[in-house]
Amino acid sequence: MNDDVNLLYTDVETALRESVSDLLTARCSPEKVIAVFDGDREIQPKLWRSLALDLGLAGLLVPEERGGAGASAREAAVVLEELGRFAAPVPFLTSSVIASAALLHAGDDRLLATVASGERTAAVVVPFSTAPNDLRPTVRADGQGALNGRVTSVAGALEADVLLVPVAAQDGVELHAVEAGAASVTPVVSMDMTRQLADVDLDAAPGTRVVEAGGDTAVRGALELGAALIASEQLGVAQWCLDTTVSYLRERTQFGRSVGGFQAIKHRLADLYVTTESARAAARYAAATAADEDSDRHVAALMAKSYCSEAAVRAAEECVQLHGGIGMTWEHPAHLYLKRAKADQIALGNPQAARRQLGELVDLPMPPAGSTA
Amino acid sequence: MTTEETVRADLKERVDALLTTHDPATTDQLVFLRAQFDAGLAWVHFPEGLGGLGLPRAHQTYVNELLAAAGAPDNDPRRIGIGLGMAAPTILAFGTDEQKRRFLRPLWTGEEVWCQLFSEPGAGSDLAAVGTRAVRDGDTWVVNGQKVWTSSAHKARWAILLARTDPDVPKHAGMSYFICDMTDPGVEVRPLRQITGEAEFNEVFLSDARIPDAHRLGEEGEGWKVANATLMNERVAIGGNAAQREVSMIGFVANAWRTRPELRRPEAHDQLTSLWVEAEVARLSGKRLRQKLAAGEPGPEGSGMKLTFARLTQQITGFELQLLGEEGLRYADWTMTRPDIVDFTGRDAGYRYLRAKGNSIEGGTSEILRNIIAERVLKLPAEPRADKDIAWKDIPR
Numbered sequence: 001m002n003d004d005v006n007l008l009y010t011d012v013e014t015a016l017r018e019s020v021s022d023l024l025t026a027r028c029s030p031e032k033v034i035a036v037f038d039g040d041r042e043i044q045p046k047l048w049r050s051l052a053l054d055l056g057l058a059g060l061l062v063p064e065e066r067g068g069a070g071a072s073a074r075e076a077a078v079v080l081e082e083l084g085r086f087a088a089p090v091p092f093l094t095s096s097v098i099a100s101a102a103l104l105h106a107g108d109d110r111l112l113a114t115v116a117s118g119e120r121t122a123a124v125v126v127p128f129s130t131a132p133n134d135l136r137p138t139v140r141a142d143g144q145g146a147l148n149g150r151v152t153s154v155a156g157a158l159e160a161d162v163l164l165v166p167v168a169a170q171d172g173v174e175l176h177a178v179e180a181g182a183a184s185v186t187p188v189v190s191m192d193m194t195r196q197l198a199d200v201d202l203d204a205a206p207g208t209r210v211v212e213a214g215g216d217t218a219v220r221g222a223l224e225l226g227a228a229l230i231a232s233e234q235l236g237v238a239q240w241c242l243d244t245t246v247s248y249l250r251e252r253t254q255f256g257r258s259v260g261g262f263q264a265i266k267h268r269l270a271d272l273y274v275t276t277e278s279a280r281a282a283a284r285y286a287a288a289t290a291a292d293e294d295s296d297r298h299v300a301a302l303m304a305k306s307y308c309s310e311a312a313v314r315a316a317e318e319c320v321q322l323h324g325g326i327g328m329t330w331e332h333p334a335h336l337y338l339k340r341a342k343a344d345q346i347a348l349g350n351p352q353a354a355r356r357q358l359g360e361l362v363d364l365p366m367p368p369a370g371s372t373a
Numbered sequence: 374m375t376t377e378e379t380v381r382a383d384l385k386e387r388v389d390a391l392l393t394t395h396d397p398a399t400t401d402q403l404v405f406l407r408a409q410f411d412a413g414l415a416w417v418h419f420p421e422g423l424g425g426l427g428l429p430r431a432h433q434t435y436v437n438e439l440l441a442a443a444g445a446p447d448n449d450p451r452r453i454g455i456g457l458g459m460a461a462p463t464i465l466a467f468g469t470d471e472q473k474r475r476f477l478r479p480l481w482t483g484e485e486v487w488c489q490l491f492s493e494p495g496a497g498s499d500l501a502a503v504g505t506r507a508v509r510d511g512d513t514w515v516v517n518g519q520k521v522w523t524s525s526a527h528k529a530r531w532a533i534l535l536a537r538t539d540p541d542v543p544k545h546a547g548m549s550y551f552i553c554d555m556t557d558p559g560v561e562v563r564p565l566r567q568i569t570g571e572a573e574f575n576e577v578f579l580s581d582a583r584i585p586d587a588h589r590l591g592e593e594g595e596g597w598k599v600a601n602a603t604l605m606n607e608r609v610a611i612g613g614n615a616a617q618r619e620v621s622m623i624g625f626v627a628n629a630w631r632t633r634p635e636l637r638r639p640e641a642h643d644q645l646t647s648l649w650v651e652a653e654v655a656r657l658s659g660k661r662l663r664q665k666l667a668a669g670e671p672g673p674e675g676s677g678m679k680l681t682f683a684r685l686t687q688q689i690t691g692f693e694l695q696l697l698g699e700e701g702l703r704y705a706d707w708t709m710t711r712p713d714i715v716d717f718t719g720r721d722a723g724y725r726y727l728r729a730k731g732n733s734i735e736g737g738t739s740e741i742l743r744n745i746i747a748e749r750v751l752k753l754p755a756e757p758r759a760d761k762d763i764a765w766k767d768i769p770r
């Protein structure tokens with residue numbers, strides 16, 4: 001455990017946050033994001049191109065000598081906070097964090113460089129709900145290396161040019177790269193349309209093996225980084241919900257006074273503030289320990305996934321409730337955040353699964369089923 | 374070398390010098406602590422000559438590590454929490470040079486224990502309502518009134534005291550802040566037994582107690598401002614302390630789970646790990662807050678730490694008793710005692726459960742802390758005030 005870890009934001013991180021925030025303010029208004037739910041997906045590729053190319057976010061986590069920006073998980077976390085704050089419909093988490101981490105580990109520099117440059121977008125083909133320690137590939141390769149199988153509810157697959165497919169092989173898990181055009185990628189109606197899922201069907205699809213046996217380490221590591229950093233996205237969601245609710249209730253008048261002045265409301269918002277600040281500490285710790293490859297990073301990731309998942313859902317639920325009727329409308333963006341929060345809670349291992357695994361790591365094991373005191 | 378490294382090297386040199394002249398193995402604890410204070414290694418963020426070196430607060434951790442490694446005694450913050458956590462920063466911020474020189478050293482070494490004479494039967498959450506009167510008589514103040522729930526008053530040499538010096542102005546304007554000598558014949562301390570069976574706090578009766586004007590902290594009539602500084606520090610002191618993982622209530626529960634497999638039940642596991650996560654996140658939040666405050670003073674954010682601390686200690690200790698099952702039905706000892714230290718974690722699980730109930734009351738109730746966060750951090754409208762602009766003496770009570 002590293003007790004010197006800096007849980008604050010560095011100047012570099014603050015500058016990065018500002019540039020992401022400026023771009024999103026200009027290009028990713030709530031109306032535009034709501035339009036995505038109505039089927040207008042126009043904003044997505046353009047927005048991602050600006051983030052990926054103009055701000056260089058596509059290769060943020062990739063070392064400079066391998067074609068990226070050479071930043072660390074700390075900076076990626078700050079980007080995710082902003083993407084969460086805007087419920088931005090872009091594949092940063094799936095391509096620049098999770099897929100890039102898998103490729104980094106796999107050592108496929110050619111593919112990595114195209115992803116890092118923003119030229120191409122990649123996605124790891126697993127159900128988005130997969131916990132890092134619960135990888136169970138359903139795709140198999142035949143004698144010629146063609147892939148067969150179906151993977152449901154994959155995040156980032158719709159936008160992806162390259163699909164990274166974990167394949168069950170005799171001596172473990174391999175990782176194959178498949179051109180998106182060679183697979184059948186069917187969008188599904190998703191709880192969170194700002195991160196739309198797709199079912200991926202592979203029917204004798206040609207793939208190139210990027211990792212032989214041992215691909216599970218690459219994919220697990222990538223999913224774990226995803227779980228550590230989605231906490232920052234959840235923090236961003238919670239922050240938006242808190243800020244928006246506080247400012248709405250300061251303005252909103254009922255019974256001749258500002259609703260935000262009623263103590264029952266003030267106390268709920270104070271608790272939400274405390275929860276959000278706690279989520280910030282958890283998310284920062286997960287990002288910092290991931291950046292340093294600290295030995296505590298596994299504990300930190302599970303802790304952050306558990307805490308921030310619940311914090312974001314609570315913040316979004318309070319946001320809807322405390323906006324009253326307006327909170328239930330399609331026009332008000334609150335629902336974007338509720339949907340993102342709930343989907344993020346389930347993504348990459350739900351909080352209960354995270355805690356079960358955490359118990360193993362910190363020597364608080366789950367007793368065998370059926371045991372009684 | 375970076376400035377950071379230079380500072381560390383310098384601190385290392387100072388610690389080594391202290392250890393050379395005062396071998397912890399052979400030096401009396403008090404002698405050692407006095408020397409540590411004089412070397413500026415007591416609280417490095419205090420000014421030189423007052424136990425510090427004027428450095429950022431965070432460097433103290435490094436000094437403490439070096440000293441602990443050498444087996445040096447520590448000044449047992451539990452014994453003198455009110456002194457260290459509340460009186461000291463207040464004296465530093467508002468005291469005269471003479472007061473600082475007189476009080477800080479024996480406070481830090483633990484030679485002199487402090488208590489806090491704030492609350493009264495009629496003024497708890499509404500602390501600005503205090504009615505204990507201080508009336509000027511030449512160079513001294515004559516104090517009359519009753520204080521209550523005063524932790525450690527039976528051990529204390531000195532007290533920080535909030536008293537009314539002008540009843541004819543609105544409540545916040547008419548108070549002053551004093552350092553009260555607990556050995557004054559006008560001060561009577563009576564034990565007040567509490568929920569745990571012991572008497573950690575007391576009633577304190579002040580009958581013509583005399584306080585020299587030189588022991589006033591801050592200007593006459595500005596007691597509220599001074600008291601607020603104390604309260605901010607108090608909340609950080611109560612809320613933000615756990616240094617290491619599992620060095621808090623959760624440690625007891627985790628330990629029971631590890632060492633006593635017969636207590637483990639599958640349905641308790643998620644609650645256990647949830648509480649573990651919350652305790653660890655609370656610790657990290659405290660650390661983050663301390664990093665943020667490293668240069669500045671405690672702000673209203675400290676109230677959030679205390680809120681979390683109170684809620685968690687209560688949830689965890691309640692869970693612990695349930696986990697213990699039959700054992701949780703028993704209690705170690707109801708004998709009335711007057712403990713030397715205020716110990717949140719001590720004794721058995723039953724004690725912890727009962728003592729934790731005070732965590733959401735002492736130092737500002739959780740309700741009051743939520744008001745503070747809502748109003749000062751989130752800028753929501755203030756509570757309606759029935760006693761605004763009314764002279765204290767005319768407030769209906």
Ligand SMILES: Cc1cc2nc3c(=O)[nH]c(=O)nc-3n(C[C@H](O)[C@H](O)[C@H](O)COP(=O)(O)OP(=O)(O)OC[C@H]3O[C@@H](n4cnc5c(N)ncnc54)[C@H](O)[C@@H]3O)c2cc1C
Nearest residue numbers: 489490491492497498522523524731734735736737738740
């Ligand atoms: C273990 C312990 C140790 C203590 N040690 C000390 C000490 O050393 N020195 C000292 O001076 N004091 C001490 N106290 C006293 C403590 O500071 C007070 O008890 C506390 O401030 C609450 O005041 P009260 O007890 O008068 O409760 P009240 O103010 O009467 O409150 C009763 C209830 O009403 C709620 N309430 C009050 N006002 C509001 C409001 N505006 N909005 C919403 N809810 C409200 C409170 O939260 C509480 O639940 C100690 C208390 C305890 C329990």
